[in-house]
Amino acid sequence: MASQIITLIGVLMGAITSFFATSWAERARFRQTMATRWDERKLDTYVEYISCVKETSRAAKRMLEAHFEGRDVGGPLAEMEAAEARRSVLFEGLVLLGDEAVSTAAVTVNERLWDLLKSTRDPDSIPAPVRDAMGPAIIDALNNLHRAARADLAIGARVGATGQP
Template sequence: MDAFISQLPALLGVVVGALGTGLVTFLSTRSQWKRGQSVRWDERRLEAYGEFAQVLKEIQAISLRVLSAADGDKYRSGFDKAAALPRLADADIRHTLAWERLLLLGDAATVAAAQDWREAVWRLEHRAREVGETTEPLSGLYQQANASRDRFYDAARRGLGVSGGSVAQSDRLQQRLASPEDHQPAAPRS
């Protein structure tokens, strides 16, 4: 019995060491798994945000091109409404699918910002399709869509932990619209 008692501290040291090693291994593995899951979901979230932004921007661009053609804007390459409607219909289907993915993966702030952008683009699209009546000037609708897009990108970048400052474009785009000389072709040189 004396031999057992003299060996007891060493035996307890081995047991405590094994338990400690097991606990550290478990915590390390769990931490690695959580980091892996976080990266995996961030990648999926980024894909969902990018897909949504791309298709919504497509709807916005087509709608603006239809509206600019209707307004006789010779500095933009406009679309004939009849030719644009099938493209809008196709983009709308992709938009619906991208929206569902964004709802599934997005954080609350990004989804709210996406909803605002979505509604602003709907107003442009409805104007292009001549659905409903809108008395708001086109420049106001365009500014709302661009400002909403900026808020979406800001929320998405914050949610994904992307640093690097603002990527806002709406003010710059609004300035381009406000100065028509930017859209006029250069005078020929003599």
């Protein structure tokens, strides 16, 4: 009878151990699935925001070219304003999904872009050397945003045996 009790206890311990191991593995898999899902969403948001910043910057350049060539600026201005409105909406998603470093870098991008847009709306009020330096300032701010986004997404991080950085 004692051997049957020991066998029963062994079976119960095995079942309990199996239950906890399976539960732990399922929770780990669920967390990994959720992290992957959010990382994909973050990546899409980051790419869309950065693309829109570039689109807005290119529209501003076209507006300046039109202004200094004496052409009608109505079309480029409307394009620039539409791109800026879209960028503003995309920024909200970036702030919601990104970590603090990404949000801070994006705020800097916004500030540099706003400087460019302000000079574009009234190009004669900004000296040419100052206006010309705004493009590289946006590029530097975008590069910082790229670095922050890669860090947030753990791109380039060393991955251990568990698949986690």
